[in-house]
Amino acid sequence: NHVLVLGHGDLTEPILEELTGKSDVLILTGNEERTRRLSERGFTVLTADPSDEDSQHRARVESARAVVVATNNDAEDALAILTARQLNPEVTIVAAATQRENVNKLKRAGADTVISPATLGAHFLAESALGSTGVEELERRLMEGEPSEEDAEAQTVLDDEDET
Amino acid sequence: NHVLVLGHGDLTEPILEELTGKSDVLILTGNEERTRRLSERGFTVLTADPSDEDSQHRARVESARAVVVATNNDAEDALAILTARQLNPEVTIVAAATQRENVNKLKRAGADTVISPATLGAHFLAESALGSTGVEELERRLMEGEPSEEDAEAQTVLDDEDET
Numbered sequence: 001n002h003v004l005v006l007g008h009g010d011l012t013e014p015i016l017e018e019l020t021g022k023s024d025v026l027i028l029t030g031n032e033e034r035t036r037r038l039s040e041r042g043f044t045v046l047t048a049d050p051s052d053e054d055s056q057h058r059a060r061v062e063s064a065r066a067v068v069v070a071t072n073n074d075a076e077d078a079l080a081i082l083t084a085r086q087l088n089p090e091v092t093i094v095a096a097a098t099q100r101e102n103v104n105k106l107k108r109a110g111a112d113t114v115i116s117p118a119t120l121g122a123h124f125l126a127e128s129a130l131g132s133t134g135v136e137e138l139e140r141r142l143m144e145g146e147p148s149e150e151d152a153e154a155q156t157v158l159d160d161e162d163e164t
Numbered sequence: 165n166h167v168l169v170l171g172h173g174d175l176t177e178p179i180l181e182e183l184t185g186k187s188d189v190l191i192l193t194g195n196e197e198r199t200r201r202l203s204e205r206g207f208t209v210l211t212a213d214p215s216d217e218d219s220q221h222r223a224r225v226e227s228a229r230a231v232v233v234a235t236n237n238d239a240e241d242a243l244a245i246l247t248a249r250q251l252n253p254e255v256t257i258v259a260a261a262t263q264r265e266n267v268n269k270l271k272r273a274g275a276d277t278v279i280s281p282a283t284l285g286a287h288f289l290a291e292s293a294l295g296s297t298g299v300e301e302l303e304r305r306l307m308e309g310e311p312s313e314e315d316a317e318a319q320t321v322l323d324d325e326d327e328t
């Protein structure tokens with residue numbers, strides 16, 4: 001009954017922060033250096049190709065409460081979603097489309113919810129520019145879970161590496 | 165009483181779509197090719213350095229209802245915000261931090277609201293993974309303003325160029 005995170009990229013990092021303390025999390029990444037760093041920070045990580053059937057089976061996709069797919073590479077994300085959907089037709093799969101035009105492709109691959117951070121950000125910025133005040137309330141809620149300076153530094157280091 | 169958009173990048177594009185029909189918009193970009201394409205699509209564009217005092221004066225920052233600063237380059241954004249805040253102490257300035265750790269810097273530069281699309285996207289994906297259904301409602305609202313295939317293609321072409 002864990003959240004299974006397939007691959008690790010810029011966007012996965014704040015997701016991990018949000019999930020911490022709220023659910024068991026298991027991360028699958030093909031990058032050994034990322035595995036080492038994430039393990040040092042206390043995360044449970046398996047080093048294996050996130051879109052591979054055997055890897056996902058070892059990561060117990062069949063018993064996951066949800067699957068998160070949010071690397072910077074939407075093509076890799078699509079493959080990982082197709083595999084997860086095949087192995088577990090019932091699980092909730094949520095995904096992030098790095099390019100806006102890939103939202104529908106990731107849905108067709110089997111994701112239940114696909115977010116485009118660019119579209120979301122644009123929506124709230126436009127509302128804010130036009131005078132909506134709801135954005136500040138949302139911001140305040142988000143700031144409560146804002147990363148510390150040290151987290152931001154760790155993130156910067158990770159940003160320099162290749163992903164998945 | 166226009167929304168002044170300082171610079172043009174990946175994130176500015178969906179903001180322009182959201183603002184279209186809701187407010188007069190004036191875009192300031194240093195990139196002539198972007199000016200040409202945006203003009204062809206019916207936007208009002210000035211080709212000039214978005215962080216320059218004289219450019220912002222010509223773009224009537226003093227009478228703008230809001231200023232939007234959301235290129236992919238947070239350092240350029242900071243400069244543009246500092247200039248706009250100096251020329252118009254009262255205007256609402258909204259900005260997007262491409263790197264999460266720059267949120268507070270853009271605020272210190274003078275922005276009233278700073279959004280981190282990555283933090284926003286992570287927030288909604290994590291909520292969705294943990295079983296919140298509010299995300300789907302939000303998604304539905306956003307999908308109503310989703311870009312057409314042609315828009316997505318125009319965006320892809322623009323993505324290949326340098327920004328601001």
Ligand SMILES: [Ca+2]
Pocket residue numbers: 069070071072073074077096097098099
């Ligand atoms: Ca992605």
Ligand SMILES: [Ca+2]
Pocket residue numbers: 233234235236237238241260261262263
């Ligand atoms: Ca930015």
